[in-house]
Amino acid sequence: MGLSEAGSVELSSVETQSPEPKAAGEPSGEFEWTRKHTITLTVLCLAAFLDAIDITVVNVALPAIKEGLGFSQSSLAWVVNAYLILFGGFLLLGGRVGDMIGRRRVFIWGVVAFTAASLGSGLAQSAGTLTVTRGLQGLAGAFVAPMTLAILNGVFPEGKPRDKAFGIWGGITGVAGAVGLILGGLLGGGPSWRWLFYINIPIGIFMVLAALRFIPNDRPERTTTRAFDVVGAVTGTGGISLLCYAIAQVDHHPWGSGRTVSLLIASALILGYFVVHEARIASQPLVPLSLFANRSVLGANVVSALCGCAMFATFYLATLYQQQVLHFSALKTGLGFIPLTVLLLCAAPVGPKLVTKFGMRPVIAAGAVVSAAGLALFARISADGGLLMDIILPSVVLSIGFGILFIPMTMAALNGVPEERSGVASAMVNMTRFVGGSVGLAVISTIATMRTNHLLDESHPALESLNSGLQIGFAVAAGLMVVTAVAALALFREDGRVPAAGASESLPEAVAVGK
Structure with missing residues (x-):
């Protein structure tokens, strides 16, 4: 942790x-x-x-x-x-x-x-x-x-x-x-x-x-320690924590309940003030919003949030499928993720090499498309499926796609960021992936549950109803990865280069440029 x-x-x-x-x-x-x-x-x-x-x-x-x-x-x-x-x-x-x-x-x-x-x-x-x-x-x-x-x-x-x-x-x-x-x-x-x-x-x-x-x-230089944005720290931390809490309790208090709606509104108000405070009031803001003038930082955080939405939900849905549909033990369920793990490790070093050759924009978009294809294969799971076709094959495709895009996305989040802000820039890309993942997991699991309950109400067999709900969940995750590809094409510059984040000095223009 x-x-x-x-x-x-x-x-x-x-x-x-x-x-x-x-x-x-x-x-x-x-x-x-x-x-x-x-x-x-x-x-x-x-x-x-x-x-x-x-x-x-x-x-x-x-x-x-x-x-x-x-x-x-x-x-x-x-x-x-x-x-x-x-x-x-x-x-x-x-x-x-x-x-x-x-x-x-x-x-x-x-x-x-x-x-x-x-x-x-x-x-x-x-x-x-x-x-x-x-x-x-x-x-x-x-x-x-x-x-x-x-x-x-x-x-x-x-x-x-x-x-x-x-x-x-x-x-x-x-x-x-x-x-x-x-x-x-x-x-x-x-x-x-x-x-x-x-x-x-x-x-x-x-x-x-x-x-x-x-x-x-x-x-750090003494000038960076003289002023601490207390209001920004309280509102930023409080607003994000409240959002995470609101999402975490939707299993017991549905999205439309008064409790959840109130928590989400309160979180939105606190975070809204946080943005105003950082932009107009704080002399030493916790998160300088000027960082987002850097197309690389902006693109990386948007892509990170969307990837988090899809990937958090994928692990959850795949675990449910193995344990509740295929009736795998905890040990066999864990072992079922080995192919995904090994191939992610193998694919990860390829991403930076591809970025050097082709640029950030096409590599992240291509990785997202391949990931979407893997999730589309997951959406074809069946109630009487097996390990090879329903777990391993989709995992192979998904791991290649996500492995290619993950590191370029992370590198982009720090590209052109001044040294004294690299900690908060790193925190932002971690936070967007994490909060995006929490939101995606809650929303996709809710959609899957609604589908399952609808089929149960129509007297469909329980196992087929659960499997159909999981299929819908994987399909939504696949759609999110398609949106990720579109976001990468729209937010990153065509040549993969980006300007430094509001810095006057000459900073590296892009991860895509190899020295």
């Missing part, structure tokens, strides 16, 4: 006894990849992986957790929701704090907090305790996640070094959701669900020790 840190030299230079990396603007030909870079990248990938994996790792193990701690059916969802609400709500604040006080510092303390909360979750003896510690995991993760991308962007210079680092980081991050389902099945159906949390502890300890030794200390 998310964590973050910072310290004392510039991020673009790495303290090492080996040859030091060059600043982000220097030619990649002068850069020498050392052992220190490898360890730094390993730590950042592990942190991003843990942040993402903890969103899905408990899903398959929820029945075992319910039995072990005596959760009611209505309260069980908060094992997931407590994490999601605080993680999504505090991402922007986490990114800004890293920019202000140092990314390594925030990273390390975030990892420490996440590791301690993981221990608390593993030791939990009551439903209430686990809910609280899961929320603390999400809160810590919100400070770690933005730092991984911001630190990586500072340590590795533009060109082949950064493309390689992003390829590795993106591949590992992109498969985290699927790996979470696999681990949930293996551990939840094996040793004990508690090991879903205990496994974070040695990894967290390693990350802290390695970060202290290898991640460069960054010391």
Whole structure:
């Protein structure tokens, strides 16, 4: 889950006894990849992986957790929701704090907090305790996640070094959701669900020790720490958290209920004021809206939100299909995601190479189209289907498409962004993917449930009704990926180049331009 840190030299230079990396603007030909870079990248990938994996790792193990701690059916969802609400709500604040006080510092303390909360979750003896510690995991993760991308962007210079680092980081991050389902099945159906949390502890300890030794200390300029946008922090964090909460409780309070409508209106009003405050009032805004003048940043965040809508729902629907239609065990369900995981890892490094050759616009659009094709195959599932044609084949196509577009989308979010704003820019693309995913999951699952209930009311067989609902859900997700392709074509420039975000100095015009 998310964590973050910072310290004392510039991020673009790495303290090492080996040859030091060059600043982000220097030619990649002068850069020498050392052992220190490898360890730094390993730590950042592990942190991003843990942040993402903890969103899905408990899903398959929820029945075992319910039995072990005596959760009611209505309260069980908060094992997931407590994490999601605080993680999504505090991402922007986490990114800004890293920019202000140092990314390594925030990273390390975030990892420490996440590791301690993981221990608390593993030791939990009551439903209430686990809910609280899961929320603390999400809160810590919100400070770690933005730092991984911001630190990586500072340590590795533009060109082949950064493309390689992003390829590795993106591949590992992109498969985290699927790996979470696999681990949930293996551990939840094996040793004990508690090991879903205990496994974070040695990894967290390693990350802290390695970060202290290898991640460069960054010391923000004093001018960035003199003014903190308290109003922006409160309204931005509060509005996003309230939105996440409103979405999380739709299972028990439908979209049209007075409670949900009131929460959504309140969230919209708070976030509306947040935008006005950031644009017109704050002297040092939490999120400078001028960043969105950069077509790359704008396009990346729109694409991120749409991809999140489709992919969060896909994991959920695929899990339901395997367990409730095909009647797979938790272990077999987890293993069913292995092809998707492996192929995502294989496809991820291809994206940056294609961007260098063809530009951002066509690569992201093509990846979205291929992803839509995979989801269209998922929409053909049948009640008497099987693993090969209904799970593995769609997963192969989907993983290739999403693997190609994920890293270019992430790179675009930081393209042309000044160094002192890279933390909040990283937080934004994480937040849009996460909040988009939460909205997409809630909306698509509601559509699928409505279809299932409609068929049940007409006396159709239960299994066929459930399968038909899932088909509709996958079809909607496929449509969202088509919209993603259209958005990429509309928002990114034709040649894949973008202007710097309101900066007067010469900044890299596009990830698409290889040095």
